[in-house]
Structure formats: structure tokens, C-alpha cells
Amino acid sequence: MGKTRVTVREIARLAGVSIATVSRVSNGTGQVSEEMRRRVLEAIEEHGYRPNHLGRALAARRHGALGLVFPGLSGPYFSELIQGFESEAVAARASVHILCTHLREDSDAEVLEMARRVDGLAVMGGTISDTTLLRLAELAPVVVLAGRGPGTVPSVSVDNAAATTRLTRHLLIDHGLRDLAFAGTPEGSPDVSDRWAGFLAAHRELGLVPPTDPVRVAMQQPDGVLAADRLLDGAAAPDAIVCANDEIALGALVGAFRRDLRVPRDLVVTGFDDAPMAALVSPPLTTVRQPVRDLAAEAARMILRAVEAPDAPAPDSVVLPTEFVVRRSCGCPADTTTGGTDA
Amino acid sequence: MGKTRVTVREIARLAGVSIATVSRVSNGTGQVSEEMRRRVLEAIEEHGYRPNHLGRALAARRHGALGLVFPGLSGPYFSELIQGFESEAVAARASVHILCTHLREDSDAEVLEMARRVDGLAVMGGTISDTTLLRLAELAPVVVLAGRGPGTVPSVSVDNAAATTRLTRHLLIDHGLRDLAFAGTPEGSPDVSDRWAGFLAAHRELGLVPPTDPVRVAMQQPDGVLAADRLLDGAAAPDAIVCANDEIALGALVGAFRRDLRVPRDLVVTGFDDAPMAALVSPPLTTVRQPVRDLAAEAARMILRAVEAPDAPAPDSVVLPTEFVVRRSCGCPADTTTGGTDA
């Protein structure tokens, strides 16, 4: 742990120069002799000095931040997530910084940078490397959201594997299906990885051979259409598509519809999340309900607590319960919801 | 404009007390006599003093902020919006604070509070009152995103009215439809308000009488299902549903499907946005393409420029072009996209 934060004065002392010189070197402003620069750079390097954002912002009279205000976004997953997190933060009078690493190169560096502007942060599983996550944990309280953390980094998640095993078992046993496909990219996020694992586990339990590979698609509705395209046109079309989330499933439904396949008669489709649309499409989706908003809110609370009590040991990871929601897309006659998997 | 920012020292001078006393009063900490408190409170009130967040955070060695990191969210609208804004901010090495006012009471106060933690901000149209918006504009550069600002507050938007008029005209003239319904809540956002206005205008142009009221629903897919429920079960079902956005339209499609209505034969449905799913459903949606991401990016750039040059006059509002996208859900035989409305 960074016991005593290293400040500009500390570096100045170590390098035997004034704080003004350290500032000049670290900003590349003004004239500094080669010798001084070298000494300062050395000290900075050795002690891992990074200028404090608050001090800098105060002196510059500039926050280095933009605000974005919107009335509410209640989409299926990320929107719920953001809202859950945000509402908890607002309740604690904290503001929320977001960083969307999507497709950017040096996202690890960006996350590290962000850590210096906040009191603590939640990182979604699969977003950055475990090494960075560990570095992060030394800088500020961190919790992994929907995923597992390395070492003692706490996380908030649901038991994706168990829930998917249960759902898959339902298809294999109760509906006697034998040829299931899985749509989603396990490498993309721990969530999907666990769901794929649960899918495989259900097969193995029953001595059945699962497909060797999932259909690797992203997590949006268009990707579900794509998955259907890949699976349904060949000769070896599956009996069922177990989708990594509801959006993929909704897309798959569209794909089936376009081919005049009746769900569930010709093809079974299942989802994960229990998004609002899941109950409304025709046929309604069999899926797993997941408390996305609570997940994020719990993460925010864990961070807030850790900020409050900086010397407390890292909190325990939390696993929230899911609920298996049986509707008609799996072939069941009517809607039922059956109990959770774990607490 | 707040020429000289009012600081704790300023208040102290005015009230004839020390800065320590001002701090104690403004935080409610420590013991302060009634007389002193009154004097200080008076000065604070009169000069509208609010403690600077940076100074406070620096002293407290706490940012008062949480971070949220995720890999990317590419939902239909808000997600695009956030990503567009965020990527531009990151490019300028600024962080993004979000505030989601959804269903909260004192959101105006919260926005004002946020303004004190950022260099500038974008507020979505219809989120807060015009009075607050004007107050905000004195505190920091503001731009209204998807909406119009009061006074000289600049905005970034598309010409929703013209685009919707064009689409409506297409249904009325080219397809000869006479009984159109509109799904969306004009009171909810300037966007929808303008689209409703454009819908009405097209009718009036042709001397037709539009429906007296829209079907007031929110902007998600489930709301589209709801709109269909409201419209299609009665005896006076419309020929077409002009939806305020694609999500509503997608939901309406589901609603129609559940009633065994064929689109476009039995019912025409149109959307707005050109979300990814619009082209993939069956039938593909006739809609208006809107550069959501660019909209947000442009807003971010405007703010950034204003922050850079604080004394420049408020920038001009920007109207980005839309594109009318004709697909099959309106009854046209094949897909076409036709030019933009304005620049």
C-alpha cells in the first residue's frame, strides 16, 4: 500500500532540487538543465510519482472533467447497470465518472489514470487485465462487477454457471432436446464464459456430448440475428439455441421468424437476464432473471464502505441469487417462474 | 458572469470574521455563536457563495467521486450517445461525469451541483427546466443535447419536425394512407415534441385532419408493445403507427405479430433513429436515420472549445442532417434510402 503518498515535495527532496523544478520536469514546461532533469526523472521513476489531480486542478482552476446529464436510460443491461450504480452514488453525494474502454488501445492506462480521480471504482469483468486490476487495487478500492477478481479483489456477480446448467438441464431432460447450440463469446466476458461452462457441465452430467464450439457473437440483438443466420441455414440446424443473453435471444427469434421457423415447435430459444422484452415477445422467452441493477448498486455500496473505512480488510465477494424463468420459448405450455439458485 | 469567484476569504472579509468561522458555518462543524452565524449566513446568501469542490476535496484528500468502467455499450440510443460523448472527452484527456436524473425529485439542484465539479456540461433536452438551464449557463459552458436551449444556450440537434413531416407525407401521399396514429409522448422530450409537430404539419399541409392525441408511451420496446395494445384492439384501429423512435416501432411490430396482423399489409409501422435492428427485423423498418453518436461528439467538442476559450461568445447551435430510410414496413416494395433534410 502506498503508505505515504509521494508528493512533489518528496521528489524534490529526493532529487535535491526545488519543487518548482520537479513541476517543470513533470510537465515539460520551462527550461531545465539536462542534469536536473535526469535526477528528477530518476526520482519520479523510482518512486512512481504521479501528480495529484486535485492539486493540479486547483492550481489550474480547471477540473478536467465534463458532465453529461440525461433523463434516464433503461435499456436492457448496461443502462440498468449504470443507473443502479449511479443512484447509489448520488445517494452518497458522490459523482460518477465513467470510462468506456470500448475498442480503445491503452485502456489499461486509462483506467489507471481514472483511478487517480476517484475514491474508488467498479470495473466490469473482462474489461482490463488482472495485472492492471491488482495495480488498481493498490491505488483505490476496486470491485469487479459481473466477474471475478484476481487475489483479494472483491467482486459482485451471480452464479452464471449454475443458472445456465439448470436451464440447459431443463432443455435436455424435461424437453428431451439433444442438439443444442450456444450463442455468445466466452472469451469476451467472464459472464459468458461461465454460462458456456454451465452449458457444457449440464451435458457432461448427463453423459451427452456438447457442441465443441459456441457461435461466437456479441451481445446485442443484431448479433442474435447473425447467430441465427449462422446456425439455421446449414443442414445441421440445432433443436435449440441457448443464448448468452436476452438480446441475442430476441435477435435469434427474429432470425427464426424470417425463416418461417416456429418457436418453440421448430426451434427452441432461451435467453439470460430477463429483460423487459423477454416477457412480451411471442413466444415469451424462457430465461434467467438476474438483478442487474442490484448488482451495480451493491458494488457501489461496497466501494463506498471501503472509502469510508480505508483500513478495513477487503470486503467479501457477493453472489446475488438468480431466478429461472420458464416461459414458452422452451416448449413449456405456460409461464412459470421457479426459485433462485443461490444467495 | 461571476467575474470574481466568491471565495471563503471574500465572505470572511464581508462578514468581518475569519475564514475559519466561515468554514465552520458553511459546514455546520464546531461551535459558532448565533451572531457570527447570522452574519456569515447573510454574506453567503447575498453573494451566493458555494464552497469550491476542488479546494474542499484537496483538503479532505478525497475526490467525492466514484468510477465506473465498462467495455462498451452499444444499445440503440443512450448508449450511442454516451459513447460518442465519452470518446471525444477521452481524446481531450477529460473525464466524464454522468448524472442520470431519472425519476428523482431535486434533479435541478443535482445538476447545479454537478456544474461545480466539471468544466462544462451537456444536458439532454427536456431534462431540467429552462430557468435552471440559464442559471447553469452562468456557471459553466452548457450545451443542450437533442433539444433547444433557452436564450443563447447553444444546442445540438437534428430537424426532427422536418424529418417527420417528410416521413408522414410519404405515408399519406405515396401510400395513400389516411388513418395514422402517433406513438410517443410529446411532453416527454423536445425530440418527440418536434416529431409530433412534424406529424401534424404533414396532415395540415394536405388538408387532412390528424388524430387529436398521440398514444403517450415511453421510448422503449415494451412501450411499443403497449402502444400496439392500446391501438389495435379497439374497433378503430389505425392504418399506420408512426412511432417516435425505432424501439417503439420494434415493440409495435411484436404487438402486431401477436395479433396475427401482417406488416405492412394490415398495418404500417415506421420508426425514427435507424437503430441497428431496424434493418434486420421482418419487415425491415422504414425510419429516419439520425447521427446520434455524432450529435453527442459534436456537443462534447463544443463544450471543450468553450472551456478552451472562456471569453468567446456562445457558439452557434448545430443542426445535423438526417436521412429518410425507406424500407418495407411502410409498404414500399424494396429498400431505398433517400437524401438528408438539412445540414
Next chain:
DNA sequence: ATGGTGCCTGAAACCGTTTTCTGCCGCGGG
């Protein structure tokens, strides 16, 4: 009268930077 006890108050230190201002030093030119 004297000392102790609380309650208030303000001076000053501190948070961690940047930036201005002053001054030292060596060098070249008059």
C-alpha cells in the same frame, strides 16, 4: 481576588500543485 473552566474566535498550517518573481551565474561585448 484568584484560578479554573468552557465557549468562541482567529492565526496559521496544511492539502499538492503551478507559476511568478527574483537572483545567481557565466559569458560575450564595449
Next chain:
DNA sequence: CCCGCGGCAGAAAACGGTTTCAGGCACCAT
């Protein structure tokens, strides 16, 4: 030999707050 000048470095003053610490003062008990 002296002066001016340019390059560099450091002291100190911002930036806008909070917090510690010491002292003044009124009041009460001895």
C-alpha cells in the same frame, strides 16, 4: 574591467478550502 544578458534554479505566492492550536473572555466556585 565592467556591464548587460540569457539561461536556470529556487523561494514564495497563489489556488480555495479545512483543521489544529492557542488565546481571549465571561462566568463561576473557591
